[in-house]
Amino acid sequence: MNQNFIIREAKPSEFNEIGDLLVLVYSQLKGFPSPEEQPAYYERLQQIGKFTDYPNTKLMVAITPEGSIGGAVVYFGDMSYYGSGGTATKETNASGFRLLGVDPALRGLGIGKRLTETCIQLARTEKQHQLIIHSTKAMQTAWKMYENMGFVRSLDLDFKQGELDVFGFRMAL
Template sequence: MSQEYLIRDANPNEFIKIGELMVKVYSQLDGFPSQKEQPNYYKTLANIGSFTEKPNTRLLIAVSENDEIGGGVVYFSDMKYYGSGGTAPQEKNASGFRLLAVAPTARGKGIGKLLTEACIELAKDEKQRQVIIHSTKAMQIAWKMYEKLGFKRSKDLDFKQEELSVYGFRLSLSS
């Protein structure tokens, strides 16, 4: 029997645990910069809860029936707080999400898709026209999932994070 996961906002007492999960997941990605190569990026991951101090920003988590955190993502209903390089923070009528991670022990259970769909639903509820995200070559599994959900590559959103190429995607919500 597969575990059921509930998507909800993280509580402040969970921020440290989620930060540890983010650091673990991103540091294990093949081809992704190490903590030594990009210490500030990993500091951002470790302090993931600080994103919730920004207006219109939420840290969503997937929690199992036995209260295990299976993954998390940061959702932005105002792109000016998105905090990426490139043009994404100037996008209007758009929501975005970043820093999606699934615990190694919870992979293959659809948690990434659940978190992504929760962000899409929030954007629809807010009557946004699009959802913007970024990915890297090291995140091919997620990349494929995003494309299956209707995200399209948007080269105008691409940027470099130090030496790392970061690729933009958008999902149009207009009918």
């Protein structure tokens, strides 16, 4: 596993490239809605930097040793800005993260895990009681990683995004 990636907050000059990467990653997920099926979702991915306009929301990025973007995730220190369906935005004493994506050419190097660990540490630093995330059947690799890291399925957080079933997870901190 390559630990030489630098995890830090994204710079505004990187927002467009991160948006392009996330659109690529999500549009390639087998069984996930296409840009034609959910254009508003992909528009949010493309405009990922706008999430940083929300209080206590950070766009975290993994930078390769060569200086390129290897992956990214949006961390929400205030769940009221989390923006999912279901009940997650009503959770208190909680943080969350969404829209984690890793460059397909760099998968298997631990980038997703490092980004997730960064979100866990941010939530602990903020003295949150739990960390909330969502996943879909199309994201089985991430799903397994989350469970191996200690996230547990939380049926009360599940919702539907159009026709897509979205599954909630939480980690007690």
